[in-house]
Amino acid sequence: MHTKLENGHPVCIRSITQSDAERMRVGISRMSAQSRYLRFFSGAATPPDWVIERLTEVDGHEHIAWGAVDAADEGEPAIGAVHAFRHHEDEDCAEFSVGVLDDYHGLGLGKMLTATILIDARREGLAHFAVNILAENRSARDFAKSLGASYEGLEDGVMQFQLDVEGAIEALRAECDPPGMAHVFKAFKDA
Secondary structure, rough: EEEEEOOEEEEEEEEEOOHHHHHHHHHHHHHHHHHHHHHOOOOOOOOOOOHHHHOOOOOOOOEEEEEEEEEOOOOOOOEEEEEEEEEEOOOOEEEEEEEEEEOOOOOOOOHHHHHHHHHHEEEEEEEEEEEEEEOOHHHHHHHHHHOOEEEEEEEEEEEEEEEEHHHHHHHHHHHHOOOHHHHHHHOOOOO
């Protein structure tokens, strides 16, 4: 789906495939060490192959993943991604994560990616997301809370939240910001 960020910059949000391995590797390397640490709990500039394999082995049910590319750049580099890995112990729940390149922070891309995966996850029968956030990641905590996430506990510096998929969709629908969010709901015919 083609949409725009808050500043009008064009982006394309699409499902991630195994052919995106190199695009994913380059995108992660373009994140700041701090952003990589907050997202992956490691600041390593080059993720191990197994991480890239895990992020690109998407089947649309056990692992749902969407990525965003910069539609204004001829090479369409990866600028963000969102993932939901279904829990095997609880088929109604998936571990949720979202990452956006530093240059695109604060422009609504994380919200649009999150809305995309929430709607897709609901269609796949997921009712809840488990969200693990480093305690020092205030912006991620605030974002999770804005979606209605409930705090579950703290373990080894990682805060655990549970997010109701339907409630989070409604929170994002009510906000309608960034303006490109309407494209997300329309693409899924979920307006």
